[in-house]
Amino acid sequence: MVRIPFLRKRSKMAFLIVFGTLVALITLTRIPLGFVMVLCGIGGIALLHPRGFDAAFSIAEREIVNLAMNEQFATMPLFVMMGVFVVKAGLADDLFGMAQRWIGHKRGGLGMATILACGGFAALSGSSTASAATMAKICVPPMRDADYDEGFSAAAVAAGGTMGILIPPSGALIVYALLTEESIGELFIAGLVPGLLQLFLYVIAGGIVARLFPLWAPAGPVFGWRDRFAALGKVWGVLALFAMVMLGLVFGIFTATEAAGFGAGGAFLFSVARGRMSFGVLAESLREAARISGMIFLVASGALVLNQFVNISGLAGDLVGGISNLGLSPFHVILCLIAFYMVLGCFLDGFAIIFLTVPVVVPVVAALGYDLVWWGIVTVIIVEISLITPPVGMNVYILKAMLPKVSIMRIFRGVMPFFVMDMLRLVAILAFPMIALWLVEFSR
Amino acid sequence: MIKLSKYLDIFCATVSGLCMIAMIGFNFADSIGRQLSRPLLGAQEAVSFLLAIFFFASLSLVTRENANIRVGLLVELYPAGLRKAERVFGALIEALCTALLVWMVFDRAARLENIGTLGTHYIVPLYPFVYAGALLLLCALVFLGERALTHHRRPSRPESPRGAHSVPQKKK
Amino acid sequence: QTDLIFNSYLPPFNASRKAALTDFAAEIEAQSGGEVTITIPDSTLAPSDQQYEMLLDGVADMAFLATDDLSQLVALNGIADLPGNAPSARAASVALWETYREMFKSAGEYKGVVLLSTHVLPGRQIMGLDDPIDSAESARGAKFWVPNGPLTDVISSLDAVPVHTNFPEVFETVSKGLVDALVMTPGSAEAAKVLERTKYYTTVPGGLGSVSFAVAISEERWNALGAEEQAAVLRAADGLPGRTGSALDAADAQADMSGLTVLQSPANLLEALTPEMEAQIAGWKERATAKGIDADAALAFYRSVLARETGAN
Ligand code: NA
Ligand code: NA
Numbered sequence A: 001m002v003r004i005p006f007l008r009k010r011s012k013m014a015f016l017i018v019f020g021t022l023v024a025l026i027t028l029t030r031i032p033l034g035f036v037m038v039l040c041g042i043g044g045i046a047l048l049h050p051r052g053f054d055a056a057f058s059i060a061e062r063e064i065v066n067l068a069m070n071e072q073f074a075t076m077p078l079f080v081m082m083g084v085f086v087v088k089a090g091l092a093d094d095l096f097g098m099a100q101r102w103i104g105h106k107r108g109g110l111g112m113a114t115i116l117a118c119g120g121f122a123a124l125s126g127s128s129t130a131s132a133a134t135m136a137k138i139c140v141p142p143m144r145d146a147d148y149d150e151g152f153s154a155a156a157v158a159a160g161g162t163m164g165i166l167i168p169p170s171g172a173l174i175v176y177a178l179l180t181e182e183s184i185g186e187l188f189i190a191g192l193v194p195g196l197l198q199l200f201l202y203v204i205a206g207g208i209v210a211r212l213f214p215l216w217a218p219a220g221p222v223f224g225w226r227d228r229f230a231a232l233g234k235v236w237g238v239l240a241l242f243a244m245v246m247l248g249l250v251f252g253i254f255t256a257t258e259a260a261g262f263g264a265g266g267a268f269l270f271s272v273a274r275g276r277m278s279f280g281v282l283a284e285s286l287r288e289a290a291r292i293s294g295m296i297f298l299v300a301s302g303a304l305v306l307n308q309f310v311n312i313s314g315l316a317g318d319l320v321g322g323i324s325n326l327g328l329s330p331f332h333v334i335l336c337l338i339a340f341y342m343v344l345g346c347f348l349d350g351f352a353i354i355f356l357t358v359p360v361v362v363p364v365v366a367a368l369g370y371d372l373v374w375w376g377i378v379t380v381i382i383v384e385i386s387l388i389t390p391p392v393g394m395n396v397y398i399l400k401a402m403l404p405k406v407s408i409m410r411i412f413r414g415v416m417p418f419f420v421m422d423m424l425r426l427v428a429i430l431a432f433p434m435i436a437l438w439l440v441e442f443s444r
Numbered sequence B: 001m002i003k004l005s006k007y008l009d010i011f012c013a014t015v016s017g018l019c020m021i022a023m024i025g026f027n028f029a030d031s032i033g034r035q036l037s038r039p040l041l042g043a044q045e046a047v048s049f050l051l052a053i054f055f056f057a058s059l060s061l062v063t064r065e066n067a068n069i070r071v072g073l074l075v076e077l078y079p080a081g082l083r084k085a086e087r088v089f090g091a092l093i094e095a096l097c098t099a100l101l102v103w104m105v106f107d108r109a110a111r112l113e114n115i116g117t118l119g120t121h122y123i124v125p126l127y128p129f130v131y132a133g134a135l136l137l138l139c140a141l142v143f144l145g146e147r148a149l150t151h152h153r154r155p156s157r158p159e160s161p162r163g164a165h166s167v168p169q170k171k172k
Numbered sequence C: 001q002t003d004l005i006f007n008s009y010l011p012p013f014n015a016s017r018k019a020a021l022t023d024f025a026a027e028i029e030a031q032s033g034g035e036v037t038i039t040i041p042d043s044t045l046a047p048s049d050q051q052y053e054m055l056l057d058g059v060a061d062m063a064f065l066a067t068d069d070l071s072q073l074v075a076l077n078g079i080a081d082l083p084g085n086a087p088s089a090r091a092a093s094v095a096l097w098e099t100y101r102e103m104f105k106s107a108g109e110y111k112g113v114v115l116l117s118t119h120v121l122p123g124r125q126i127m128g129l130d131d132p133i134d135s136a137e138s139a140r141g142a143k144f145w146v147p148n149g150p151l152t153d154v155i156s157s158l159d160a161v162p163v164h165t166n167f168p169e170v171f172e173t174v175s176k177g178l179v180d181a182l183v184m185t186p187g188s189a190e191a192a193k194v195l196e197r198t199k200y201y202t203t204v205p206g207g208l209g210s211v212s213f214a215v216a217i218s219e220e221r222w223n224a225l226g227a228e229e230q231a232a233v234l235r236a237a238d239g240l241p242g243r244t245g246s247a248l249d250a251a252d253a254q255a256d257m258s259g260l261t262v263l264q265s266p267a268n269l270l271e272a273l274t275p276e277m278e279a280q281i282a283g284w285k286e287r288a289t290a291k292g293i294d295a296d297a298a299l300a301f302y303r304s305v306l307a308r309e310t311g312a313n
Helices: A005-028 A033-048 A052-068 A071-088 A091-103 A109-122 A128-145 A150-165 A171-180 A184-212 A225-250 A256-273 A279-313 A315-326 A330-347 A351-367 A372-386 A394-402 A408-431 A434-443 B002-035 B043-064 B080-115 B127-151 C015-031 C048-056 C076-081 C089-107 C151-156 C167-175 C186-191 C219-224 C227-237 C240-253 C267-290 C295-312
Strands: C002-005 C036-039 C062-066 C113-120 C126-128 C143-145 C161-163 C181-183 C200-202 C212-218 C261-263
Touching: A005 A033, A005 A279, A005 A315, A033 A052, A033 A279, A033 A351, A033 B080, A052 A279, A052 B043, A052 B080, A052 B127, A052 C048, A071 A091, A071 A171, A071 A256, A071 A279, A071 B002, A071 B043, A091 A109, A091 A128, A091 A225, A109 A128, A109 A150, A109 A184, A109 A225, A128 A150, A128 A394, A150 A171, A150 A184, A150 A372, A150 A394, A150 A408, A171 A184, A171 A279, A171 A351, A171 A372, A184 A225, A184 A256, A184 A372, A184 A408, A184 A434, A225 A256, A225 A434, A256 B002, A279 A315, A279 A351, A279 B002, A279 B043, A315 A351, A330 A351, A330 A372, A330 A408, A351 A372, A372 A408, A372 A434, A394 A408, A408 A434, B002 B043, B002 B127, B043 B127, B080 B127, B080 C048, C015 C036, C015 C062, C015 C113, C015 C212, C015 C227, C015 C240, C036 C227, C048 C062, C048 C113, C048 C212, C076 C089, C076 C113, C076 C212, C076 C267, C076 C295, C089 C113, C089 C212, C089 C240, C089 C295, C113 C219, C113 C227, C113 C240, C143 C167, C151 C161, C151 C267, C186 C240, C212 C219, C267 C295
Parallel strands: C002 C036, C143 C161, C143 C181, C200 C261
Antiparallel strands: C062 C212, C113 C212, C126 C181, C126 C200
16 A cells, blocks of 8 residues: 655654664663563654554553463463473483483483483473573583583583474474464474474584594493483383374364463473472472563563554565565575574574564565465574574573583584584575475375 | 562462463363363463463562563673663663553553453453453562662672573572 | 555455455545545554454554454344345345444444444355255254354254364364364355365355454544545445455355355255244344344345345346
8 A cells, every 4th residue: 555655754764763772772771671672662653653652552552461361372381381390300301311321322422412302301391591501400510520522512502402492392483473473383393393303413413523523522431221221211201291292283183272281281290290299399380480481471572562563664565675676586585584684693692583573574574475484493493593603692601601610612612513503404494495394284 | 668579479479370270271171171072162261361360470570580581782891880870770761661561551451441342252351350460560560669679788699691691680 | 634544454365355445445545636545554453353442542543343353342233144144245245334324323333433334244154075964964963163153053053063263273173074064155165275175065045144344434533534535535435335245255256166066055954044043133133122223124124135236136
């Protein structure tokens, strides 16, 4: 539809003002990200809408309260809860214990065991930072005892942790689904194969490192067969829980929310069966899940308010028009977007990237005719990479915070092999979108 | 204030925890019930009511534990004076935003009450749930007040590890 | 010069979107000689069930209001949603609009907004997946996908099992074999990509029920328009119910029916459906009477327009 020229001009001005303020506030102050987005969104809508602040508040309130009452969004806190219960039940330790007993005695084996355990944990937790923080406590000490290079062992956990947002469940995919109105279930299904590919490539990276730099990754202690099978027996529950959630999604037995409820309930029963649950532990777990969920809720609210500003500004439509005028082929546009994301990923990470860019970028991708489920997976892969690339790499910082004696440069150096594998994976998914989509199509 | 805040903290945690348990219960029952051709009609709507209460109670807990996601890429490079100014400015804006948010949720509840929106399964008005959420969120303001009062007494929290911008700060 | 924000929650290639939104907006601009311009946001400013309050809040100036989202506030326009009352989208849209202007408008429903047009989806029919639904026996115990609302009761009255999922999940519901039949039109079945999985098409005259929409403008904004601007909008809206209805019928007629066996109005099934269908009509009459309307007269008037329009088709 034809817009009046003055509104158009105002849109561009408003966009510059709003995003200028946004960037200034998030770089120069430590005001909570969610509040910054809500404020900028309201300000921007008020600038553009003929009814000013009246309309801005009405829109913002509606977005925030609708999100709070959005049954689909219940998926997020429920999966957070599942992850918390899984840790409390000691399942993360069991995962590593199992992997360590089976392959830890090989050269580089403990590194590979770390990757495998991270992958298993990722199947139960929707967060990368939580994965890295949890697995660091479990995996790093045995590697230190086996004289692993400290930078490399920290890097294995930092990189392995990123799988948390690709292998379902994934907080990042839930948020992407919410912002794009894609199906959470389909995005989860789409993340499975690329996630397993990541797991596979990372294990290979561990093997290659052990071969090229034997001093980085020596062999760990050997365990007997009895020990190995005993450890295997402990993790069946993890595998069963994950399998039930995933099969339920693929075969349409569960909605995503039900899968989450089922997972949380199952993880709880598991920790009870393990004798790890007490009233105190339950209260602590509930509080932790509430804290993480509330924190994500605020940022998601902000993103939705900002989303409405972008909508009213008509900017996404203009951007689509502008890009098509450039005469680039759709695939070149995709490559440009990825280059933009990679640069952004150096400085921002995790949810911030998704929240800030999806409203503007996704309409462009949709207009080019690409599958938005596929693009969701690509976005998450880029976010994963951002978590381990300098100068700002969240997972690396988490490891650094937990291992104060290891220099950050050494961790970033240790990340290199995994980064190479990430780039391979990114190229693969760009060249063969079916990696993400075939299981989705199977489930349809 | 500090005692009040302690009670409110327990209150919010209890409400949010009970909502979480109920949400798990509803989804568990519905997903199994449907396999047995006995779906729990209205489970979705019940979950949406619980979710509203859960999120606003949890948001207050986030405030109490000072656990919001923050970025502040350049803040660490500030000289001490500027850093302090940023802290005061940030705290002020945060308090204003929290108050604004509380007002917005109340306002939304009032609008829903005016228009009389009812749920589609349980034909009940939606606004009481939103008012309840707003009241729970009101606790966040008390928690901010507590933080302001105790800040100068508490030994300053060790700075976050360099660069760990968005690591939620856990209150010890 | 006035700019109006016309919100839509419909996807880009929806038939009623083109007729009642983009074409209508262009016509307003043309009729007003550019004095009234329309801004259509890229995506919706509020979910579909909150369009009315969005207008009242002044967030948008114009929008579509579906009767099934307003069932707590609006009873009269539900006449077009009743069984048998939507033989074609065009006839029903015109009939609803004329009945609204003639008999409903004065009752003062739709407070705070002014209606510019109405349109009605083609009446829903029964699509049998593997087996024909052509008698009370064939329906008994079968699982029917139905939209939320009164059709649930219609299907239950056949001792059949109503199953509801959101429209985007219809495909999944069908491919997993969770239902035996669908209560929808061939056009919707095609949109849900399940038409090739259906074998039988049982027609119910006028449909088992439908959903009607109003194109509304906020009263405050309407009153703020100058007399000439109002006249331009009304000229653009002239004949809109018929145009939107025709577009909806055309979209439905594009469905490829070659693989379907058509079962024209099987008497035994219709007989079984009649009691509940009549109960629904009686229920509407009760609600309409409570609003101070002569319900029988309104129904007779509505049906007379239907007869005129279907005869003219
Ligand atoms: Na995960
Ligand atoms: Na980075």
